[in-house]
Amino acid sequence: MLQMEAGEQMRVREELWVCELGLVPYLEALALQQRVAARRRGEQLPDTLLLLEHPPVYTRGRRSAQAELLHGERFYRARGIEVLDCDRGGRITYHGPGQLVGYPIMRVHDVGAYLRAMEAAIIAALAQEGVLARSRCAEGPDYTGVWVAERKIASIGVHVSRGVTTHGFAINVHNELEPFSFIVACGLPGVAMTSLARELPRGRHLDTARFRARVADRFCAVHGRRARAVGASALKSARGPRRGRAPMRGRTPRARRRGAVTARADATLKRAIGTPQLPVPGPGAGA
Numbered sequence: 187m188l189q190m191e192a193g194e195q196m197r198v199r200e201e202l203w204v205c206e207l208g209l210v211p212y213l214e215a216l217a218l219q220q221r222v223a224a225r226r227r228g229e230q231l232p233d234t235l236l237l238l239e240h241p242p243v244y245t246r247g248r249r250s251a252q253a254e255l256l257h258g259e260r261f262y263r264a265r266g267i268e269v270l271d272c273d274r275g276g277r278i279t280y281h282g283p284g285q286l287v288g289y290p291i292m293r294v295h296d297v298g299a300y301l302r303a304m305e306a307a308i309i310a311a312l313a314q315e316g317v318l319a320r321s322r323c324a325e326g327p328d329y330t331g332v333w334v335a336e337r338k339i340a341s342i343g344v345h346v347s348r349g350v351t352t353h354g355f356a357i358n359v360h361n362e363l364e365p366f367s368f369i370v371a372c373g374l375p376g377v378a379m380t381s382l383a384r385e386l387p388r389g390r391h392l393d394t395a396r397f398r399a400r401v402a403d404r405f406c407a408v409h410g411r412r413a414r415a416v417g418a419s420a421l422k423s424a425r426g427p428r429r430g431r432a433p434m435r436g437r438t439p440r441a442r443r444r445g446a447v448t449a450r451a452d453a454t455l456k457r458a459i460g461t462p463q464l465p466v467p468g469p470g471a472g473a
Contacts, residue, residue, distance in 0.1 A: 200411060200412055201232055201411060201412055201413075201414045202232070202233050202234070202235060202292070202405075202406045202409060202411035202412070202413060202414070203231070203232055203233070203234040203235065203414050203415075203416045203420065204234075204235045204237065204402045204406070204413050204414065204415050204416070205234060205235070205236050205237070205415075205416050205417065205418060205420070205421060206237045206238070206398070206415075207236060207237065207238040207418060208238060208239065209238070209239045209240070209241065209283060210238045210239070210240065211240065211241055212240050212241070212243045212245065212268065212270060212281065213270070215236070215238060215240065215287075215289070216272065218236070218421075219236070219289050219291060219352045219353070220352065221421075222234055222236070222291045222421055223291050223347065223350050223351075223352050225421075226291050226292065226293070226350050227347075227348055227349070227350050231291075231421065233290070233291065233292035233293065233409075233411070234290070234291045234292065234416075234421070235288055235289070235290045235291075235292075235402060235405060235406075236288070236289040236290075236291065237286065237287070237288055237398060237401075237402060238287050238289070239281075239282075239283050239284070239285060239286070239287060240281040240282065240283075240285070240287060241266075241268075241282070241283065242265070242266055242267040242268070242280075242281070242282045242283075242365065243267060243268040243269075243270060243280070243281050243282070244262065244267060244268065244269045244270070244278055244279070244280055244281075244365075244369060245270050245271075245272050245274070245278070245279060245281065246269070246270070246271045246272065246277070246278045247272060247274045247275055247276035247277050247278070247279075247343050248273065248274065248275055248276070249275065249276060249277050249327075249373070250271075250276075250277045250278045250373070251277075251373070253370065254277060254278040254369055254370040254373060255269065255278070255369055256368055256369055256370065257368060261368070262368070265365070265368075267280075267365060267368075272353070273345045273352075273353075274343035274344055274345045274352070274353035275327075275343050275344055275345065275353075276327075276328075276330065276341070276342070276343035276372070276373075277328065277370075277372050277373035278369050278370065278371065278372070278373065279341045279343070279356065279371060279372060280365045280366050280369065280371065281356055282361045282362055282365060283361060284358075284359055284360040284361030284362070284381075285356055285357065285358055285359060285361040286356070286357045286359050286394075286397070286398055286401060287354070287355070287356045287357075288354045288355045288356075288357075288401065288405070289352065289353060289354040290304075290351055290354050290405070291350065291351060291352060292350065292351055292409075293349050293350055293351075294346060294349065294350075294351055295349070297344070297346055300344070300351065301323070301330060301342060301344065302321070302323065303408045303409060304342055304354070304355055304405070304408075305321045305323065305330075305331070305332055305340075305342065306321075306404075306408050307401065307404040307405040307407070307408045308332045308340050308355060308357060308401065308404070309321065309332055310404040310407075310408075311397065311400040311401040311403075311404045312332070312334075312339070312382070312385075314400050314404075315382060315386060315390065315397060315400070316386065316387040316390050317334060317339075317382065317385045317386065317387075318334065319332050319333060319334050319339060319340075320332070320333055320334075321333070328372060328373050328374055329374075330342050330343075331355075331372070332357075334380055334385050336378060337378045337379065337380035337385075338371075338372065338374075338377055338378070338379050338380065339357065339358055339379075339380050339381065339382065339385065340355055340356065340357040340358065341355065341356045341372060342354070342355045342356075357382070357401065358379060358380065358381035358382065359381060359382045359383065359392075359394055359397060360381060360382065360383040360392060360394065361381060363379050363380070363381060363384075366379040382397065
């Protein structure tokens with residue numbers, strides 16, 4: 187019996203749940219993240235990646251300034267775009283249909299390595315679509331994210347509470363880009379935003395389901411995990427560890443875990459673009 191339970195714990199630690207949710211209003215998704223994070227902290231769920239889209243909304247991170255909104259509330263309301271504050275790092279960004287949003291709810295021990303791994307996973311998934319992207323983390327927290335040349339294709343902003351992450355990344359796939367021009371996107375005046383649809387090589391077909399699967403696969407791989415697709419009901423029905431059972435966090439020393447994530451991120455980048463990108467972003471994840 188003890189051996190079976192130990193084997194079950196090992197299996198759970200090797201898995202990273204992936205839950206696709208479709209179009210979800212931002213505040214509803216935020217509440218879901220908070221519930222899942224509470225269950226993750228209580229060892230009732232394994233690390234989980236939520237994949238979804240949002241109706242049009244601007245979200246302002248902890249470092250946002252009022253001046254990043256270039257127009258009044260009436261202007262945005264007339265265009266059907268909400269403006270909401272949130273507790274993630276970074277500045278203001280836009281979410282809308284056609285954008286792939288990922289919210290990893292997972293234990294982390296090194297925020298810098300975690301951000302770098304997230305960038306590496308997105309870069310690798312884009313490379314599979316024939317798009318050469320890069321990290322600009324060495325240029326400061328406002329440049330956290332993923333870029334195609336000087337154009338930003340993915341934004342990143344996270345929050346960590348008691349060792350568990352919420353928020354995450356947003357990749358422009360085939361969403362409208364005009365709403366980015368109504369704000370100082372990411373706190374970077376004049377930043378050019380782009381999308382996978384715009385950057386695909388000529389003759390390549392955009393398959394959103396395939397790209398979504400590639401992002402999930404690369405994200406799991408860079409953390410040394412195996413993806414397990416689950417439905418939303420699994421987030422409610424999973425049970426915590428039985429009395430006397432070790433928690434789902436593993437036994438690897440923290441320093442070794444940090445080094446392993448960084449090494450996998452380097453390997454992922456090397457396979458995707460040929461050269462690992464050495465700078466590690468700081469803990470302030472920009473939008």
